[in-house]
Amino acid sequence: MPYLNRAVPDPEPMDCRILTAGLTLFVENGYHNVSVHDVQRKANVSIGSIYKHFGGKEGIAKKLYYHLLNEIDELINQAIKDKTTIREKSEEIIRLIFTYTETERNIIAFIFQPNHQDFLPDEPPICSASPFRRLREIIREGMDDGEIREMSTEVAASAIFGVAIRMVQLRLDGIVENPLPTYLDEVFDACWNGILINNDESINQETEDLVAQL
Amino acid sequence: MPYLNRAVPDPEPMDCRILTAGLTLFVENGYHNVSVHDVQRKANVSIGSIYKHFGGKEGIAKKLYYHLLNEIDELINQAIKDKTTIREKSEEIIRLIFTYTETERNIIAFIFQPNHQDFLPDEPPICSASPFRRLREIIREGMDDGEIREMSTEVAASAIFGVAIRMVQLRLDGIVENPLPTYLDEVFDACWNGILINNDESINQETEDLVAQL
DNA sequence: TTGACAAAAATGAACATTCATTCTATAAAT
DNA sequence: ATTTATAGAATGAATGTTCATTTTTGTCAA
Numbered sequence: 001m002p003y004l005n006r007a008v009p010d011p012e013p014m015d016c017r018i019l020t021a022g023l024t025l026f027v028e029n030g031y032h033n034v035s036v037h038d039v040q041r042k043a044n045v046s047i048g049s050i051y052k053h054f055g056g057k058e059g060i061a062k063k064l065y066y067h068l069l070n071e072i073d074e075l076i077n078q079a080i081k082d083k084t085t086i087r088e089k090s091e092e093i094i095r096l097i098f099t100y101t102e103t104e105r106n107i108i109a110f111i112f113q114p115n116h117q118d119f120l121p122d123e124p125p126i127c128s129a130s131p132f133r134r135l136r137e138i139i140r141e142g143m144d145d146g147e148i149r150e151m152s153t154e155v156a157a158s159a160i161f162g163v164a165i166r167m168v169q170l171r172l173d174g175i176v177e178n179p180l181p182t183y184l185d186e187v188f189d190a191c192w193n194g195i196l197i198n199n200d201e202s203i204n205q206e207t208e209d210l211v212a213q214l
Numbered sequence: 215m216p217y218l219n220r221a222v223p224d225p226e227p228m229d230c231r232i233l234t235a236g237l238t239l240f241v242e243n244g245y246h247n248v249s250v251h252d253v254q255r256k257a258n259v260s261i262g263s264i265y266k267h268f269g270g271k272e273g274i275a276k277k278l279y280y281h282l283l284n285e286i287d288e289l290i291n292q293a294i295k296d297k298t299t300i301r302e303k304s305e306e307i308i309r310l311i312f313t314y315t316e317t318e319r320n321i322i323a324f325i326f327q328p329n330h331q332d333f334l335p336d337e338p339p340i341c342s343a344s345p346f347r348r349l350r351e352i353i354r355e356g357m358d359d360g361e362i363r364e365m366s367t368e369v370a371a372s373a374i375f376g377v378a379i380r381m382v383q384l385r386l387d388g389i390v391e392n393p394l395p396t397y398l399d400e401v402f403d404a405c406w407n408g409i410l411i412n413n414d415e416s417i418n419q420e421t422e423d424l425v426a427q428l
Numbered sequence: 429t430t431g432a433c434a435a436a437a438a439t440g441a442a443c444a445t446t447c448a449t450t451c452t453a454t455a456a457a458t
Numbered sequence: 459a460t461t462t463a464t465a466g467a468a469t470g471a472a473t474g475t476t477c478a479t480t481t482t483t484g485t486c487a488a
Binding site for chain 1 (some may be wrong): 244245246247327328329331332333335339340341342365366368369370372373375376377379380381383384387388389390397400401403404406
């Protein structure tokens, strides 16, 4: 069983083995390019067991999806519970996502890469799932508290977490070559302060003007 | 044939009809949930014609993919050719993407939603395709010219276009409720100036401190 | 500890279905 | 007349699913 919080039990029980095999294969080949037989072979279990435990291929995907969303949910809630400012909270969340992109690639790839509605047609889009809603809530709080400028929640959330998510996708696709944590400060700086050339000069200019007036 | 630049010819020739039908079905149901027969039925052509023209299902997808990437490429090059600053260029590009998300939903969805390697396994990831590379080049120029702060190209590109792309995805998933162009200024402002609360106060504070020292 | 029995779990061959592709026949164009 | 384009029934490989059988696990009496 692929965990973000707990350690994987040893020996891994059958249903965990099936989920682990499914995750790996789905990420490597894409859900639709993986047959139940592939999973069965990789997990070293029989076809029957898969149908007994999960009712079929979609059952595996669904269980994985719920489980991993829940893992991420717990992770986020745990990470921000003793942070006070939105800045600290979002920085910690991005740090976690970046770290796990390196250490638990498959889990992050399964959540961030595919269009889940392709294989879980009855699920709402992942952006409306709990952890993603949570991100927007955090941003919302930040605006209510005056820590963040007033703007649409979606725009603000995209401006912070959208950048991070984009970096994750670029990393998973091999465009970004260094481990993501390397970029943490840069990403965060770009989100909060914008990407304009540092406006120290303009500030100094304003100051000089003001002093001259005195 | 789904075009961004040209008008669709009328009557639509057979290969165009096939591509249009494919695009619609792929976006609505996901590539793997569409059979060649579905496309054939929707396009009002025979199975044979599809194999004659495209060699099969993957041929349709590949042709669509190349064609649409090319359309976007042309669009971008055309849009920025008489803009001078990076700011103007990127603003125009985002404006175009936002506009077409509303008017040519299927095209934008086909390019931005799926993980193309699921059905075009021999293609490099879309982020390394021409239009996306182009976006990073533009940002790179901006840094070389001193218009943008010095940072990793990928971070800067994510900070500008990643936010826009995220907004597109949220819009396609129905999370964002208003037409994207509504958010243009907000998005752009957030990218360039960051999302911090307007730092006029801190500037004033600095100025006052300085004045006090004199 | 051993052996008998029942319940639960696991197995995998067999089955059913879907679907990409082929191929031959027909129509249209040159 | 010959080439080219279109049609669609037929094919068969791939793959999701079932179920009768086997194996394992747990329980309890001797």
